[in-house]
Amino acid sequence: xxxxxxxxxxxxxxxxxxxxxxxxxxxxxxxxxxxxxxxxxxxxxxxxxxxxxxxxxxxxxxxxxxxxxxxxxxxxxxxxxxxxxxxxxxxxxxxxxxxxxxxxxxxxxxxxxxxxxxxxxxxxxxxxxxxxxxxxxxxxxxxxxx
Numbered sequence: 001x002x003x004x005x006x007x008x009x010x011x012x013x014x015x016x017x018x019x020x021x022x023x024x025x026x027x028x029x030x031x032x033x034x035x036x037x038x039x040x041x042x043x044x045x046x047x048x049x050x051x052x053x054x055x056x057x058x059x060x061x062x063x064x065x066x067x068x069x070x071x072x073x074x075x076x077x078x079x080x081x082x083x084x085x086x087x088x089x090x091x092x093x094x095x096x097x098x099x100x101x102x103x104x105x106x107x108x109x110x111x112x113x114x115x116x117x118x119x120x121x122x123x124x125x126x127x128x129x130x131x132x133x134x135x136x137x138x139x140x141x142x143x144x145x146x
Contacts, residue, residue, distance in 0.1 A: 006030045009071045011039070013063070019135055023060050026128075033103040035068040039117075040096050051091040054126075057085045061115030061128035068101040069111055069132065075140030079111065079132035087127045092119060109134050123124065 013020035022045065026038040045056040062084060069079045084087050098118040105112045115128035 001030060001032075003027055003030070006035070006071060009067060009075075013067060017063070019059050019063050022056075022061065025064070028098065031070075032072070033066060033068075035071070035101045035145060037064055037099050038096055039064075039099045041092065041094055042093060046094055051093060054086065054088050057088065057092065057117055057126040058084060058128060060097075061086070061117060061126065064099045064101040065113035065115045065130040066127065066132070068103065068113060069106075069134070073134075078135045078136050079130075079138075080135055080138060081130065081132050082110075083129070083131040085129040087099075089124050089126060092117070092125045096120065097125065098122070102127075106134075 010027060014025065022042065023039045028038050029036040039060050041052045041056060041060075045052050045144050049052040062081065066079045066081075070077065097120070100116045100118070102114045103111065104114050110134050111134055113130045113132070115130060116124060117126040119125055
């Protein structure tokens with residue numbers, strides 16, 4: 001998959017997904033089974049003490065891990081989350097982070113994808129283990145309906 005093709009999925013997510021508008025993903029790298037994006041935590045993502053709310057970090061990783069599965073299926077499957085297990089290793093301030101998704105195992109109907117957020121110093125902030133039931137679609141989510 002080319003950078004341009006990956007960017008089309010990122011753009012669709014930004015235009016049609018609620019959190020896509022918040023996290024403002026920017027392409028960094030893609031190789032089969034692995035996606036790396038730059039994400040942004042805005043002021044709206046902060047809890048009262050000024051650090052990113054844990055649910056927002058989980059949401060970002062839910063997005064990137066799902067996006068990787070959708071991209072690799074050319075938009076013809078939708079991952080329905082069955083388990084999101086998040087480990088928060090340290091606090092994160094407002095601003096840009098690196099988000100990575102790696103497919104750990106993918107079968108016909110179930111996939112497990114690891115998501116990670118790193119700060120600008122490459123310190124691990126959050127890890128997510130995402131298990132999803134894979135729903136096959138008749139047509140790509142990204143095709144225009146008539």
